[in-house]
Amino acid sequence: xxxxxxxxxxxxxxxxxxxxxxxxxxxxxxxxxxxxxxxxxxxxxxxxxxxxxxxxxxxxxxxxxxxxxxxxxxxxxxxxxxxxxxxxxxxxxxxxxxxxxxxxxxxxxxxxxxxxxxxxxxxxxxxxxxxxxxxxxxxxxxxxxxxxxxxxxxxxxxxxxxxxxxxxxxxxxxxx
Numbered sequence: 342x343x344x345x346x347x348x349x350x351x352x353x354x355x356x357x358x359x360x361x362x363x364x365x366x367x368x369x370x371x372x373x374x375x376x377x378x379x380x381x382x383x384x385x386x387x388x389x390x391x392x393x394x395x396x397x398x399x400x401x402x403x404x405x406x407x408x409x410x411x412x413x414x415x416x417x418x419x420x421x422x423x424x425x426x427x428x429x430x431x432x433x434x435x436x437x438x439x440x441x442x443x444x445x446x447x448x449x450x451x452x453x454x455x456x457x458x459x460x461x462x463x464x465x466x467x468x469x470x471x472x473x474x475x476x477x478x479x480x481x482x483x484x485x486x487x488x489x490x491x492x493x494x495x496x497x498x499x500x501x502x503x504x505x506x507x508x509x510x511x512x513x514x515x516x517x
Contacts, residue, residue: 353509360401391515397498423457
């Protein structure tokens with residue numbers, strides 16, 4: 342199913358979400374999380390892609406970010422990470438997860454055997470500081486709400502520590 346969300350304001354700051362097919366919990370070990378982190382960092386370092394807040398959950402991620410070609414960048418992140426996740430799943434003998442990705446592939450996607458990511462990424466343009474803060478708080482409290490951590494600074498795969506001056510995260514934050 343195609344997303345009803347579209348980039349209407351290229352270059353503006355957006356809140357985005359991307360989820361794994363069937364909410365499969367892929368990002369449960371560092372090697373799988375690092376695949377996504379590296380894809381994001383590559384785009385941040387090699388394209389005009391700014392990240393202001395992030396969280397990587399076990400089955401999805403959120404970013405507050407900005408780029409002129411956001412659609413292309415998100416596509417690049419998802420495409421590269423999907424290829425690497427599939428490769429890693431095969432190496433790890435995770436046939437059950439591969440089967441989920443195979444069985445839930447959109448039928449029209451004839452160029453691949455598996456589909457790792459759900460379609461779309463739900464871009465929402467950030468309008469004003471209050472919306473920015475609301476989305477940033479949503480991102481940082483997501484691991485607490487999910488029971489992954491007791492407070493926002495415990496979850497390693499979030500920008501909370503860096504945003505609040507408590508240390509560095511796994512992805513560099515670009516200040517607004």
